[in-house]
Amino acid sequence: MKTKLTDLAGIIRSKNSGPYELTMDIIFNDYESFEKVRGAKVINEELVGKLYNITPDQIVGIVEFEPAKAIKITIRRPLCSGDLGETDVYGAQQHAPLLGLEFDL
Amino acid sequence: MKEEFRILSTTAILGYGFPVASFEEGMKRNPHLIAVDAGSTDPGPYYLGAGVSFTDRDAVKRDLELMIKAGVERGIPVVIGTAGGSGGQPHLEWNKQIIEEIAKEQNLHFKLALIHAEIPHEDVKKALKEGRIHALEPGVEGAGLTEEDIDATSRIVAQMGIDPFIAAHKGGAQVILAGRAYDPAVFSALAVEQGYDMGLATHLGKILECAAICATPGSGSDCMFGYIGKDYFRVEPLSPVRKCTTVSVAAHTLYEKTNPYILPGPGGHLDLTGTSFEQDTETTVKVRGSKFIPGQQYAIKLEGAKRIGFRTVSIAGTRDPVMMSQIDNIIQAVKDRVADNFSGKNLKYYLNFTVYGRDGVMAALEPLRNEPKAHEFGIIIEAVADTQAQADTICASARSTMLHYGYEGRRATAGNLAFPYSPSDFHAGEVYVFSIYHLMDVQDPAAPFAIDYVQL
Numbered sequence: 001m002k003t004k005l006t007d008l009a010g011i012i013r014s015k016n017s018g019p020y021e022l023t024m025d026i027i028f029n030d031y032e033s034f035e036k037v038r039g040a041k042v043i044n045e046e047l048v049g050k051l052y053n054i055t056p057d058q059i060v061g062i063v064e065f066e067p068a069k070a071i072k073i074t075i076r077r078p079l080c081s082g083d084l085g086e087t088d089v090y091g092a093q094q095h096a097p098l099l100g101l102e103f104d105l
Numbered sequence: 106m107k108e109e110f111r112i113l114s115t116t117a118i119l120g121y122g123f124p125v126a127s128f129e130e131g132m133k134r135n136p137h138l139i140a141v142d143a144g145s146t147d148p149g150p151y152y153l154g155a156g157v158s159f160t161d162r163d164a165v166k167r168d169l170e171l172m173i174k175a176g177v178e179r180g181i182p183v184v185i186g187t188a189g190g191s192g193g194q195p196h197l198e199w200n201k202q203i204i205e206e207i208a209k210e211q212n213l214h215f216k217l218a219l220i221h222a223e224i225p226h227e228d229v230k231k232a233l234k235e236g237r238i239h240a241l242e243p244g245v246e247g248a249g250l251t252e253e254d255i256d257a258t259s260r261i262v263a264q265m266g267i268d269p270f271i272a273a274h275k276g277g278a279q280v281i282l283a284g285r286a287y288d289p290a291v292f293s294a295l296a297v298e299q300g301y302d303m304g305l306a307t308h309l310g311k312i313l314e315c316a317a318i319c320a321t322p323g324s325g326s327d328c329m330f331g332y333i334g335k336d337y338f339r340v341e342p343l344s345p346v347r348k349c350t351t352v353s354v355a356a357h358t359l360y361e362k363t364n365p366y367i368l369p370g371p372g373g374h375l376d377l378t379g380t381s382f383e384q385d386t387e388t389t390v391k392v393r394g395s396k397f398i399p400g401q402q403y404a405i406k407l408e409g410a411k412r413i414g415f416r417t418v419s420i421a422g423t424r425d426p427v428m429m430s431q432i433d434n435i436i437q438a439v440k441d442r443v444a445d446n447f448s449g450k451n452l453k454y455y456l457n458f459t460v461y462g463r464d465g466v467m468a469a470l471e472p473l474r475n476e477p478k479a480h481e482f483g484i485i486i487e488a489v490a491d492t493q494a495q496a497d498t499i500c501a502s503a504r505s506t507m508l509h510y511g512y513e514g515r516r517a518t519a520g521n522l523a524f525p526y527s528p529s530d531f532h533a534g535e536v537y538v539f540s541i542y543h544l545m546d547v548q549d550p551a552a553p554f555a556i557d558y559v560q561l
Contacts, residue, residue, distance in 0.1 A: 020243060023362065052472070063364055084457065
């Protein structure tokens with residue numbers, strides 16, 4: 001049975017980390033959910049590449065942060081914040097592809 | 106060393122406001138410092154380049170009135186970091202005038218320190234020649250910067266660490282107004298001066314710079330109180346509706362950061378691999394184990410923005426499914442027509458169409474670009490050129506061409522676009538981009554940041 005990420009994580013957000021990077025935080029509702037997703041290794045480079053239509057070299061890192069029961073994904077911004085062609089100066093609306101995620105856990 | 110050093114952080118960004126009741130709760134706790142961060146690069150390069158604040162003058166004055174009055178009356182230092190949002194010279198001047206007004210209107214007399222953070226172009230060029238400039242852009246080796254890039258930059262600021270704040274405090278300032286500053290330093294400097302641990306003070310500063318955002322429910326416009334002891338710090342919300350929990354405080358450590366364990370700043374990095382978060386009381390959290398690891402070379406971060414032209418935009422929409430199905434072809438055809446129309450005029454411009462309902466928010470990162478489900482598109486036509494008049498010309502040409510363009514299968518021959526406004530085109534003014542985002546090695550962490558004192 002598929003489990004929806006939105007059922008496990010109450011906070012899913014994105015923001016600039018400096019003008020060259022975008023960082024996405026997935027903060028789980030409880031340690032059980034965090035451990036389940038972490039253990040299944042379902043949030044990985046391949047998935048992020050597919051979700052954002054990017055190559056692995058554009059992924060800066062995927063970090064698990066236990067004190068906040070969170071997984072953090074950081075990718076390079078397609079543009080330096082505010083360059084010509086910018087669509088999201090703050091980077092606050094780049095989380096949406098994560099909202100539709102479902103996993104076999 | 107006192108048993109605990111107490112810090113009142115009033116709001117996430119100066120001008121975002123805070124409840125008087127929370128502020129009074131904070132004052133009851135006898136803070137040794139009242140501090141606020143005023144800056145962010147989030148709003149983009151315009152504000153740095155143009156020398157304009159992204160916060161409202163009256164809102165900043167309201168916040169500062171409460172802070173300065175309370176601080177001066179009780180002899181508690183008041184520290185403001187990254188004046189005017191970007192911390193350049195015009196931003197510092199702008200905030201200084203607000204403080205002068207407050208002093209006059211409230212009949213307050215005190216010594217004000219101004220810490221400058223704008224870096225002369227010549228100093229950056231000298232550092233470049235000496236190999237002291239390093240790119241922060243991922244994938245760029247070495248400096249990744251030329252003398253021409255520096256010359257083209259309108260304004261350069263550097264992020265100060267704790268040393269200039271300590272110098273201004275030792276200089277007898279009651280109120281310290283700083284230009285561009287590393288956000289945590291605004292809160293940590295005086296604690297470090299008193300002998301508290303740099304790692305704990307910096308981590309506490311990181312939390313306090315966003316005030317009540319680290320509580321649950323979080324808020325960017327409420328106060329937060331910090332206590333630092335010998336081997337711990339504590340954070341306490343000042344509104345009865347908020348709590349700090351281990352998770353809310355730990356989660357804040359993630360915010361806007363690439364790696365929550367290693368947080369670089371002036372002179373080194375904060376290492377949180379050994380940090381523990383403990384529920385202290387029902388509403389407060391105690392943190393231990395955060396360490397500051399000094400770098401081999403003290404470096405400060407430079408931020409610069411340059412003007413690349415002027416922007417004119419036109420806002421429109423389409424509800425026509427035939428047009429929507431051909432939107433890429435139509436945009437290309439309009440670009441070609443405009444290019445042809447002005448060929449031979451030696452006009453340099455950037456013409457762009459952002460299509461909301463398809464990829465207006467995520468652009469290159471949009472996974473659903475080729476399967477839009479919207480029944481209408483919003484379109485922003487944007488022209489950037491060397492002068493506002495030229496941007497107007499290109500925008501108007503693209504707008505009128507798109508309005509009447511005869512695409513394949515068109516039924517609606519009276520017009521292709523719905524304009525919500527008359528006039529349809531707007532001046533968005535000067536356009537800036539970040540042109541410097543680099544580290545600069547320095548010998549003396551305080552030297553680039555000159556301090557003036559004013560007796561009010």
